[in-house]
Amino acid sequence: MPLYEYKAITDKGESLSGTYEAVNENEVIAMLRQSRHYPMKVKETVKKNNILDISIFKSVKIKDLAIFCRQFYTMLNAGIPIINCLEVLKVQTENKKLKNTLDDVYDDIQKGAAFSTSLKNHKKVFPDLLVNMIEAGELSGNLDSILERMSFHYEKENKIANKIKAAMVYPLMLSTVSILVVIFLLVFVMPTFLSMFEKTTLPVPTRALLFVSYSLTSYWYVYTIGLILFILGFSQLYESERGKLFFDRLKFKIPVVKGATQKVVTSRFTRTLSTLLASGIPLIQALESTAKVSGNRVVELGMREVIDEISMGVTLTNSIKKIGVFPPMVISMIQIGEDSGQLDDILDKTANFYDEETESALQKMTTMIEPLMIIIMAIIIGLIVIAMILPMFDMINTISF
Secondary structure, eight states: OOOOOOOEEEESSOOOEEEEEEHHHHHHHHHHTTOEEEEEEEEEOOOOOOOOOOOOOOOOOHHHHHHHHHHHHHHTTTTTOOHHHHHHHHHHHOHHHHHHHHHHHHHHTTTOOHHHHHHHHTTTTHHHHHHHHHHHHHHHTTHHHHHHHHHHHHHHHHHHHHHHHHHHHHHHHHHHHHHHHHHHHIHHHHHHHHGGGGGGGOOOHHHHHHHHHHHHHHHHHHHHHHHHHHHHHHHHHHHHHHHHHHHHHHEEEEEEEEHHHHHHHHHHHHHHHHHHHHHHHHHHHHEEEEHSSSSSSSHHHHHHHHHHHHHHHOOHHHHTTTTTSSHHHHHHHHHHHHHHOOOHHHHHHHHHHHHHHHHHHHHHHHHHHHHHHHHHHHHHHHHHHHHHHHHHHHHHHHHHO
8 A cells, every 4th residue: 555645734733744554645635634634745655665674673672662651651741642642752763663663653543543552563662561551541541640650660671671781791791701812822822832842742731722722723614603503502492482491490590690580570570560550450460461571481480370379269479479489578568568458559669679679689690700700711711821831841841851
């Protein structure tokens, strides 16, 4: 179906422009007049070719969603209609993929679709949590309040995500530098240094290291292919259902990572569930949405068992205790919330507490990983240096005798 660009004047005298898919120009004009707009210009345009559109490779980040919700709330709270809010947002949004998606949403709403229904057509951009919340806001008539809650929610999610990334930067950099140093020693330094000992009998460690050095320089393509196959295989395993479950369970067992993982999962769970309950979402539906955004398969599977037990009449406190993931404090807080009838407020306070705990746990994890990696790096490089120096000691011993 052709895509048309149009310019029009609203009944308030404001200029309006946008795009619209239609059979012909007359359909675009009819749409504008039905919306009480006066068409000034309608022109067919070439629809963007997705094959050449770089924006399809870009992703919409949590930060983009937080800004989107915040700006949308501000305009709605000021009394601006949804269609006009979208018109402004699709112009000023910096993320290209989100900008193109908002164009489609804008066109859908002009054709008469509900806001939440239009968002459902773009699941790769708008998470189920946001779509469900907006749908609830439309039904209850408090869409602006829902968007305000979601802006706070995504702002805190973005803050935690940034903390996790910051905590992993140094270990990743140190690992990369360590690997590059080892490769440099084996490929460039080792052969040059040992060329002077060609006529002597080399110690076993030195011969083993020399073999590795020779294989790296002579059969580098084998190592390259092997590395690519390993990365592809690991990615397939990590993305598979069994792989996700295995690695998520492993995160709760590794001593250094366990504490940080537990606090991150707890913070995300309590905050999401609090946001949903405060917006009037029923408990079971709220738990279903919370399970999907938990970011951990162990928690997600545990939430399914919790939902089944609650459906049979078991309290949230007793059912969530069986998962064995959340700290005792969370269980106690949930029980207080259920007894007092203020579960959403209690969970919100718990989430704020664990936001701070998450930062402390991530910092502690980084502090413990750094010296561990330095020790491993020192041992590996030390063994290489010792293997290189051993022939010199043998030569000195031979000369002394």
